[in-house]
Amino acid sequence: MDGTNDALGDLDEALLARCAWLYYNDGLTQNEIGAQLNISRIKVSRLLEQGRISGLIQVRINSRHQGCxxxxxxxxxxxxxxxxxxxxxxxxxxxxxxxxxxxxxxxxxxxxxxxxxxxxxxxxxxxxxxxxxxxxxxxxxxxxxxxxxxxxxxxxxxxxxxxxxxxxxxxxxxxxxxxxxxxxxxxxxxxxxxxxxxxxxxxxxxxxxxxxxxxxxxxxxxxxxxxxxxxxxxxxxxxxxxxxxxxxxxxxxxxxxxxxxxxxxxxxxxxxxxxxxxxxxxxxxxxxxxxxxxxxxxxxxxxxxxxxxxxxxxxx
Amino acid sequence: MDGTNDALGDLDEALLARCAWLYYNDGLTQNEIGAQLNISRIKVSRLLEQGRISGLIQVRINSRHQGCxxxxxxxxxxxxxxxxxxxxxxxxxxxxxxxxxxxxxxxxxxxxxxxxxxxxxxxxxxxxxxxxxxxxxxxxxxxxxxxxxxxxxxxxxxxxxxxxxxxxxxxxxxxxxxxxxxxxxxxxxxxxxxxxxxxxxxxxxxxxxxxxxxxxxxxxxxxxxxxxxxxxxxxxxxxxxxxxxxxxxxxxxxxxxxxxxxxxxxxxxxxxxxxxxxxxxxxxxxxxxxxxxxxxxxxxxxxxxxxxxxxxxxxx
DNA sequence: ATTTGACCTGATCATATGATCGCGTGTAGA
DNA sequence: TCTACACGCGATCATATGATCAGGTCAAAT
Incomplete structure (x- = not known):
């Protein structure tokens, strides 16, 4: 259908989880995260994207107005x-x-x-x-x-x-x-x-x-x-x-x-x-x-x- | 302490919830959202920020590697x-x-x-x-x-x-x-x-x-x-x-x-x-x-x- | 051994985003 | 009524981000 291939390794998942935490919860920039984890900025960006599409990263809206x-x-x-x-x-x-x-x-x-x-x-x-x-x-x-x-x-x-x-x-x-x-x-x-x-x-x-x-x-x-x-x-x-x-x-x-x-x-x-x-x-x-x-x-x-x-x- | 003032009106909360949905779940840009809801791009940006700091928008990481x-x-x-x-x-x-x-x-x-x-x-x-x-x-x-x-x-x-x-x-x-x-x-x-x-x-x-x-x-x-x-x-x-x-x-x-x-x-x-x-x-x-x-x-x-x-x- | 192709990586650039500033408006106090 | 102040708003600009491209590596097939 659309060839999304997740199935990322256990190692990458740990890395991704860490990126996600630093990015979304701590508000660091992708550059800062890359520097800290010794990976390139672009890789951080890609990990995060993968996290979003695979559902590993989930955004929740805590409001009764969630929808209409x-x-x-x-x-x-x-x-x-x-x-x-x-x-x-x-x-x-x-x-x-x-x-x-x-x-x-x-x-x-x-x-x-x-x-x-x-x-x-x-x-x-x-x-x-x-x-x-x-x-x-x-x-x-x-x-x-x-x-x-x-x-x-x-x-x-x-x-x-x-x-x-x-x-x-x-x-x-x-x-x-x-x-x-x-x-x-x-x-x-x-x-x-x-x-x-x-x-x-x-x-x-x-x-x-x-x-x-x-x-x-x-x-x-x-x-x-x-x-x-x-x-x-x-x-x-x-x-x-x-x-x-x-x-x-x-x-x-x-x-x-x-x-x-x-x-x-x-x-x-x-x-x-x-x-x-x-x-x-x-x-x-x-x-x-x-x-x-x-x-x-x-x-x-x-x-x-x-x-x-x-x-x-x-x-x- | 740090003077964060939430307590946004019910009306704004509905607007915010809608922005959040379009932004995070549908991946629209703030510009597109502003156009659709007839508000300026910058206002969308501010609503989203408010949502994040007030906890109305919550990012969740669905992984056992969540932390260390x-x-x-x-x-x-x-x-x-x-x-x-x-x-x-x-x-x-x-x-x-x-x-x-x-x-x-x-x-x-x-x-x-x-x-x-x-x-x-x-x-x-x-x-x-x-x-x-x-x-x-x-x-x-x-x-x-x-x-x-x-x-x-x-x-x-x-x-x-x-x-x-x-x-x-x-x-x-x-x-x-x-x-x-x-x-x-x-x-x-x-x-x-x-x-x-x-x-x-x-x-x-x-x-x-x-x-x-x-x-x-x-x-x-x-x-x-x-x-x-x-x-x-x-x-x-x-x-x-x-x-x-x-x-x-x-x-x-x-x-x-x-x-x-x-x-x-x-x-x-x-x-x-x-x-x-x-x-x-x-x-x-x-x-x-x-x-x-x-x-x-x-x-x-x-x-x-x-x-x-x-x-x-x-x-x- | 060679080729092919899938895949991962980083570089470059266009775009999206948020910080800062200055303006107008409404409001409280003189 | 006027002034002063706070607040909300949008414009401008620096920065962060993601799309696109080109090289590099590995593995499978020839």
Missing amino acids: LELEETLRARFGLGDCRVIPDAPADDLNERIGQAAAQYLMQHLAPDSLLAVGWGATVTHSIRMLGHVARQRGVGLVSLTGGVRTYVDGMGMANWDRNIHVIPAPLVVADPDLATALMREPSVARLMDMALNADFKLVGIGELSEGATVVAQGYLSRDEVEPLRRRGAVGDVLCRLYDEAGQTLDLPLHRRVVGVDLAQLGGTEKVIGAAGGRAKSKAIGAALRGRLLDILITDETTARLVLEQPGEGA | LELEETLRARFGLGDCRVIPDAPADDLNERIGQAAAQYLMQHLAPDSLLAVGWGATVTHSIRMLGHVARQRGVGLVSLTGGVRTYVDGMGMANWDRNIHVIPAPLVVADPDLATALMREPSVARLMDMALNADFKLVGIGELSEGATVVAQGYLSRDEVEPLRRRGAVGDVLCRLYDEAGQTLDLPLHRRVVGVDLAQLGGTEKVIGAAGGRAKSKAIGAALRGRLLDILITDETTARLVLEQPGEGA
């Missing part, structure tokens, strides 16, 4: 959310990455030591996991997948941190034969993991929209031709590859019988389900997920939040 | 500490402030929501409290003093954050008449606070050395002439205005009967006692406090840590 307070409050009240984060708009950059980062920050502030985090699927979630790596390792936080098909992410991505304590459901996300899916989910090793995931301390999921450019299509779980008929049947979005309508009700589809992973009824029966998503295209899917009470906690951006609130419904 | 790992381990093992933080040396700046900051960071990572923090006395502790203000308010952390004489700090200092939930023992630290001290400590309102303090989730204390330039002298709790005789009796340091010898045993002194506050026997009977102190002059006092098992958790700096470890004893 009024929007957060409104969403919380309107949809009965347990919590909500709305990040301010920024002109540039990848929105998924920014929201992933916000989700990571949220989790960092809420994950207790030795707790367990269940994750779904998608770009936003992947970004979160990457950012969380270091702190998760430090606190002994475990990771478990809510669906199949996560393996590729874990392997491909720079997840060298977080080393052990990862439990991935050993199956694809969607299989061709419904019977195979059923059989897989009955398989004890898979069933046990799904159970673990449902009992995790937090569950982090992305929210997908339903269009011809959507991720479900790009990843090949749905063919381009299938989209339009599904939309006509009322599908507006997906969570964990389960499609739902405007009211957030899961549709009864053949596709769902081929998915390996927890379904939305199971997920909705638990607490601490975090949905992280943003973007104009996704606002309908997010609104529907909220109306269907699929989430306890929403993390999104300013523009999307406004779009969701503009939608009719709920307050009937 | 080997020193931390050695100290922990040698003195049976529950935990230990050793910050790297930096050429400039006020050491008390730096250690106070480290203590604040430690607490930030360990204080649960709605917990209670008991504090002693001294410059280091005061710095910590200031840095902690915002996060404490956010998490509903309460504050209680372990001794009298803290009121002046709380009032004088920029503690406008942390607004309520502060409990200060309403008495001076040292009174002239031993009987008055006894009477005060029997007074229910005082006794209750001392009890609260001893049952707090963490207790943060400074460590003082015993010399003619020491804080106890500068603050007038001990006259300059009294120092030398006390040193001859074996006094090497103080915690909460209680003097102790090289082995960390509290001395039997008239002074102690005039102090209003918990004594070291009571303190040592509890857990989660954090000692924060550093500096060449203090190394003896710190070593003695460790040998006397006065602390569970030590926060100090590299040089001081080495000096403490060079001292004989313990491994006898």
